[in-house]
Amino acid sequence: MINFLHIGIDDTDSPEGMCTTYLASYIIKKLKENNINIIENPHLIRLNPFARFKTRGNGAVSFKIKNDDKVEKAKKIVLDEVEKLSMFECENTNPGVVFYSGEITKEMTDYSFKAISSIITIKEAEEFANKIGAEIHKFKKGRGIIGSLAAISFPFEDYTYELLTYRKPENYGKNRLINKESVIKMDKNTFPDTFENFDKEEDYIAIAPKTPCPILYGIRSNNIESLLKAKDIVKVDEGIESHCIFKTNQHTDVHIKQINKISDMEQFSCYKVKGEVKNNPKIIEGGHMFFYIFDESGEIECGAYEPTKDFRKIVSKLIPGDIIEVYGGIGSQNTFNIEKFKTIKLNYFDYKNPICICGKTMTSAGKDKGFKCKKCGNKTKSNEKIPVKIERELIEGKFYETPISARRHLAKPLCRMNL
Numbered sequence: 001m002i003n004f005l006h007i008g009i010d011d012t013d014s015p016e017g018m019c020t021t022y023l024a025s026y027i028i029k030k031l032k033e034n035n036i037n038i039i040e041n042p043h044l045i046r047l048n049p050f051a052r053f054k055t056r057g058n059g060a061v062s063f064k065i066k067n068d069d070k071v072e073k074a075k076k077i078v079l080d081e082v083e084k085l086s087m088f089e090c091e092n093t094n095p096g097v098v099f100y101s102g103e104i105t106k107e108m109t110d111y112s113f114k115a116i117s118s119i120i121t122i123k124e125a126e127e128f129a130n131k132i133g134a135e136i137h138k139f140k141k142g143r144g145i146i147g148s149l150a151a152i153s154f155p156f157e158d159y160t161y162e163l164l165t166y167r168k169p170e171n172y173g174k175n176r177l178i179n180k181e182s183v184i185k186m187d188k189n190t191f192p193d194t195f196e197n198f199d200k201e202e203d204y205i206a207i208a209p210k211t212p213c214p215i216l217y218g219i220r221s222n223n224i225e226s227l228l229k230a231k232d233i234v235k236v237d238e239g240i241e242s243h244c245i246f247k248t249n250q251h252t253d254v255h256i257k258q259i260n261k262i263s264d265m266e267q268f269s270c271y272k273v274k275g276e277v278k279n280n281p282k283i284i285e286g287g288h289m290f291f292y293i294f295d296e297s298g299e300i301e302c303g304a305y306e307p308t309k310d311f312r313k314i315v316s317k318l319i320p321g322d323i324i325e326v327y328g329g330i331g332s333q334n335t336f337n338i339e340k341f342k343t344i345k346l347n348y349f350d351y352k353n354p355i356c357i358c359g360k361t362m363t364s365a366g367k368d369k370g371f372k373c374k375k376c377g378n379k380t381k382s383n384e385k386i387p388v389k390i391e392r393e394l395i396e397g398k399f400y401e402t403p404i405s406a407r408r409h410l411a412k413p414l415c416r417m418n419l
């Protein structure tokens with residue numbers, strides 16, 4: 001059996017520049033120049049979206065090579081380039097490189113799932129690396145070993161691909177010259193094999209990052225063929241230095257844990273959970289919208305934040321009594337950030353005080369004393385309110401998701417859900 005050396009790299013970039021995927025693809029090119037070829041596509045693994053020190057999308061990269069007489073040379077190339085190109089001046093950039101040869105074991109895949117759905121400390125990662133016999137290299141605080149180990153250990157069940165194109169260095173920080181019409185055409189020709197290309201509602205080219213990083217654009221897809229077709233259609237007015245196709249856990253919902261009780265949820269973790277809407281969603285200053293859901297174990301505040309734009313209009317149509325299943329995670333404010341929700345059972349009735357024969361709405365005559373009419377003095381014995389049918393715009397059994405412009409890397413879009 002062929003023995004591989006797995007290489008994991010993370011935490012090399014900063015908000016001002018660089019990108020761990022670019023560094024990895026640069027290293028892969030250097031390895032190739034030295035006759036060291038990687039096996040299959042490199043992996044881009046998105047980790048817990050609520051990890052505190054993430055720069056943007058909390059991505060870590062791994063790839064593998066044959067474990068032969070060239071591995072020492074390969075390790076040197078990797079470490080030299082990480083040392084040379086990482087954004088060390090940023091306080092929160094703490095690169096970590098991990099080398100591991102051997103089988104990916106169950107305890108490694110468990111570690112990887114933990115890094116996706118909860119929080120791991122540097123010490124914990126270091127102890128785990130020692131336990132499995134992985135070689136770690138920490139630069140500064142070396143926090144990147146947390147993600148590097150997870151990227152090596154991640155087992156794919158569901159997966160997608162992302163084609164990333166990189167800019168010429170002289171264009172870093174400048175406006176990206178991507179022809180919008182060609183992106184719309186590419187979307188028309190390749191969706192739903194490719195997805196998240198263009199947000200029509202927001203008139204927003206979703207393939208282009210907003211940051212000064214080396215990426216010109218990234219196209220996401222279920223297969224490699226449609227990525228190559230899409231790349232041919234997209235036109236740009238600046239040079240492309242290189243491109244690389246990553247196999248990734250993006251858009252698979254792998255971060256979402258199914259739980260049955262609201263009270264079992266923990267901060268900085270991601271879930272899908274069922275609950276009854278407690279109150280009408282309210283918008284607050286800043287444009288964020290909040291409401292509570294509850295079950296017999298407890299309640300949690302749910303939020304649709306301002307960047308989710310028109311999704312808030314949909315959320316605002318929820319009413320008390322609706323049973324929904326929400327997908328998302330609990331962030332720093334202890335609020336559940338909704339990525340999407342499914343309407344399990346809608347409440348079609350509002351309960352109102354009875355109308356008197358004189359036409360006036362009756363009022364309560366006191367606890368357990370029925371209703372009375374203030375105008376003509378009529379009374380009812382029954383305490384029961386009268387059900388009044390409500391017209392609902394939401395549809396029972398349907399999913400509603402945030403717009404492309406506000407979607408998380410890991411969130412599975414409805415177009416991938418075989419609904």
Ligand code: ATP
Pocket residue numbers: 010011012013014019020021047048051052053054055056057058059060094114115116117118119120121142143144145146147148
């Ligand atoms: P980019 O997506 O541009 O590569 P980023 O958002 O991935 O940037 P990083 O620079 O990789 O951000 O920083 C994230 C840091 O958080 C890394 O050091 C990584 O090891 C660490 N990290 C990742 N997942 C977890 C987790 N579950 N618990 C604690 N730390 C984590």
